[in-house]
Amino acid sequence: MTLKTLRVFDTLSDTKKDIVPITPGKLSMYVCGVTVYDLTHIGHARVYIFFDVVQRFLRHLGYEVKYVRNHTDVDDKIIKRAAELGMAPLELSAKFIDEFHEDMGRLHVAEGDVEPKVSDHIPHIIAMVERLIERGHAYNANGDVYFRVQSFDGYGKLSHRKLEDMEAGRSGRVSDDEGQKEHPFDFALWKSTKGDELSWESPWGPGRPGWHIECSAMSSEYLGETFDIHGGGRDLIFPHHENEIAQSEACSGKTFANHWMHIGMVNVAEVDETGRKIERKMSKSLGNFWTTRDVLKGYHPEALRYFAHTTLYRNPVTYSSDNLDEATQRIEYLYTTLDRVQDALAKSGFSDDNPPPEARWYENKGQVLEGFQERLEDVLSDDFNTPRALALFGEVARIGNELTESKKKLNDERAWTLWHVRASLLLAGKILGLLELDPKQALEEIRDLKVELLGIDRARVEEKIEERRQARENKDWAQADAARDELLAMGIEIMDSPEGTTWRVTT
Template sequence: MMIHDTLSREKVALEPIDPPLVRMYACGPTVYDSPHVGHARSAVAFDVARRYLEYKGYDVIFTRNYTDVDDKMIDRANERGINIQALARQYIDEYEQAMAWLNVKPPVYAPRATHLIDDFVGFIQALVENGSAYEVNGNVYFHVPAFKRYGMLSVKPEKEMADVLGRDSSDHASEKRDPRDFALWKREKEGEPSWESPWGKGRPGWHVECSVMSMKFLGETIDIHGGGRDLIFPHHENEIAQSESRTGKPFCKIWMHNGFVTVDKEKMSKSLDNFFTVKDVIAEIAPPALRMFLVSAHYRNPIDFSKDLLDQATKTWERARDAWMLLAGKVGKDMDALDQVLLDTTMLPESIARYLDEFEEAMDDDFSTPRALAAMHSLIRHVNATLREGSDTMDPSEESFHVNNAFKVLEVMLGVLGLDRAYIMEHAGGALGSRGGTGASVDPGSSVGVTAVKGVKLEPIVGYLLELRARAREQKDWATADEIRNMLKDAGIGLEDAPGGGTSWKIEGT
């Protein structure tokens, strides 16, 4: 597979250092405010990449950090009259909740900067000792001219780099040997958190944090490093300089950068006050619809946050959900047996295999989610045409074989895009019954459990939810059990728990 590498400015083949391991690092949030859709875009982009790599058989060691000490955090904590630990805890919790809403897989490692101060100090000491950094009045700076390849990632004019990095340490510009030098350690200031170091009390600079956390959990050279385009300079440029000066080895094989979410063609950001929090958006649309919006554009391209695109994403989500439910109803009791069988692409009917081939070709080409979505839509059209119009031409065994394989392939596609079975079921309530949604609706005139979509039965779908609820009750996870009951109730399905165990269900009003 080919991935666009920002450093080489071309697509390069993924060749992991130690296959099947893929060491992947993504810069996480500075936790001083609620997560907005721009944060979600980056998280979902690298979640899709990770999911596809795992589908291809790679073992992805995915690490995403939290910056929990920074100028913005200190300013916000002082504004609110709380310490930065309390501020960080609040917004880490909010970020993790947003990731759960969007079904972003938790990282294997999620280090916090304040937990690794000794590691930062050791890293900086090594740079001072080899002549790559110097100390002045308790501040430690990386000396940019000592790293001859500085600027190779961003390719910016030297004056522009000096202007940006000068703003980063304007209070101490006269201390620096070169205007581009950047802070590795900042001496203590009144009202700021600080830690002991060989240069006196202070705190780490932002840029050094990701280098150290990446090396600690993934090693000196990693396979993929990701982040938003705004991090190319100075953050990732500085990471390369300090990391390679420390180890003498290449820091990263492939640099991936996602495009911005824009509002009226301007980057969504807190500084421009044009942002929408994840929490506010999912109060208006279903979380899977927001996820569909975020994968609708190629990860490297900007995507404009607009009502039209959100409405389109909602329709895409509902169509995918309804196709999944249509097939799930057809598969019925075979679902558990299917779960025990790995997808054998050599055994797929040609009419279905072509769509999986198109999907994989798209994802192999720099994770092209728009083309992958197009392949999924083609599969859904094929399924609808076959089951709603052409099923009379198939005998039962042929139809079952076709349905089971179509279901398996659709679940692969949806799973890579982050819409796995549990997530679909969590948000399928509106389509289960007559109380909303654009999917299968209950026909009160038919036998219990039969929906208005031809040939689709509710039994396997409701049964799956009841199985999840039973497991939750066994584990005394009453919140989850109640959530499933309430979801079914909203869909017009009532439950009755028998005193001796077991649960029956019926469509309310029948």
């Protein structure tokens, strides 16, 4: 079977190109994970939500995918933070690996097929460093081992920089280790340690890996010396991914990764001292920094996923409460639509075990529903255009709402059409990681977050709903209307159905 070809923007060639699998029908992908010394932030969330969609879509198309996403559990930042907290470095990193999985799990981000840790791959790293020294691409300087950038002709090809230009543009500052480097851009493969610092024995004395070498060693261990797709945030292009290419290709003599995909940065919408709206890069130093958990205190996980899909992955995305509010409204709309569609089908006796009979499309709705899967696959195969995929999602949802406005029992045409609305919504949701919960559960979760965020008195709401129920039972319509109006003033809309009364927050 011939599988659909994907066309993506490749950072290395600076153009869109087809992904041609090394092995037909199979795709291998390595995505750089986080350095686990703190909680994830919304920039991390954007990266891993996107690559979660990549692996979901590839598997949907029928590709056999091997997805590797590492954990950097050995690093100077980890060691420093562990010392501050009085913990062993590997104990700290293990804790934050668990925290990472908790955050990603809430966002419906699947774990990698393999999730290697640096601390488990020290022998692989040492072996790679030894080979680089043997081939003349690295050198030992008093227990520190550096990669010799001038030995690799392609250095700078990913970031589209020239080594001589970078050297000419350097400031006059000199780093602590620059005196023992042959060239200022040589980078550490192995770092010597002293005393009781976290370390491993090596041919060059006790030490620990440099940052860049870990991904080269682990990707080659699980995906081979050449694999299909390498990804991460744009901030990793230089120096991390540039250095990965240099050391990997210098070691193997082969192309490291055939396709490079990088995710745009997160900017934050702010107001400056003059009241002018501006955007700035999210940064701890600027005080405009949010962890994933900060955001999930006020917004549903699927709202954050929807927000991440609203901008093409390689472009910057603007984080703001307005944009998250809008994403929440869209998720609430989609779940409400799915709930109405499923209720209408169930009330007419249809289920997965008893689908409606094949019939004509209701009015002209087949124009949207026929070929929906093909159109969805086309837009995602064209550089993972999630904004266009969301637009297709919306077209189907509009049909679902239109066809469920009437409470009459479904005729064959409406039932057949709604059945395909449901199937299309669930298909798109499965690929994008949306609509994965029971609609009623999701709508309650969204409502409860709004209640918490707005400080609404839930007990008061329930009291007024009960007051209205009793008034209606007593046929005191004036009192019932008064209770309803008071709820509306609180931003609460009530919905009556044969199953009872439910409510939602409208503000």
